[in-house]
Amino acid sequence: TGHELGHKKEAFDRWMAKLVLAVVGYGHFFIEHNKGHHRDVATPDDPATSRMGENIYSFATREIPGAFKRAWELEEVRLERSGKSVWSLGNEILQPLIITVALYSALLSFFGPIMLIFLPIQMAFGWWQLTSANYIEHYGLLREKLPNGKYEHQKPYHSWNSNHIMSNLILFHLQRHSDH
Numbered sequence: 762t763g764h765e766l767g768h769k770k771e772a773f774d775r776w777m778a779k780l781v782l783a784v785v786g787y788g789h790f791f792i793e794h795n796k797g798h799h800r801d802v803a804t805p806d807d808p809a810t811s812r813m814g815e816n817i818y819s820f821a822t823r824e825i826p827g828a829f830k831r832a833w834e835l836e837e838v839r840l841e842r843s844g845k846s847v848w849s850l851g852n853e854i855l856q857p858l859i860i861t862v863a864l865y866s867a868l869l870s871f872f873g874p875i876m877l878i879f880l881p882i883q884m885a886f887g888w889w890q891l892t893s894a895n896y897i898e899h900y901g902l903l904r905e906k907l908p909n910g911k912y913e914h915q916k917p918y919h920s921w922n923s924n925h926i927m928s929n930l931i932l933f934h935l936q937r938h939s940d941h
Contacts, residue, residue, distance in 0.1 A: 785887025788857020
């Protein structure tokens with residue numbers, strides 16, 4: 762849901778994406794996916810594109826830190842252009858992080874130390890779901906590098922898609938990845 766809401770144009774929907782991603786402590790996905798992955802999809806520059814023959818575990822160890830690093834770099838550039846500090850509240854990585862810290866602090870206060878078991882489990886599950894989706898969506902696909910050094914424009918065949926009614930309903934059209 763956070764993935765799909767992040768593609769919407771309305772400010773409310775985009776804040777809901779940050780909120781949903783904050784629940785699992787993966788708020789940087791909002792920046793990385795929309796500003797990094799969509800630009801570099803199906804190229805060696807994209808940590809969120811799995812390579813031919815790469816297993817999901819190797820992909821996860823490359824994608825998770827790579828996505829966070831790229832999100833931070835993208836946000837740093839954006840904020841520098843507008844004359845803001847990367848540590849300002851305008852940082853769209855820090856916004857969901859603040860929500861995560863507040864939410865987890867409230868849960869720990871209310872339910873006690875037992876949450877130190879459950880929060881990392883639900884966090885890992887959420888991260889694994891997003892990583893699994895990224896792994897499948899572009900597995901082994903590669904855009905052609907042009908003579909000028911740039912990559913060909915993205916085409917629908919640079920994403921694996923499935924157009925079935927049940928998966929559309931259950932996954933909020935996630936499996937129609939090339940549509941966005």
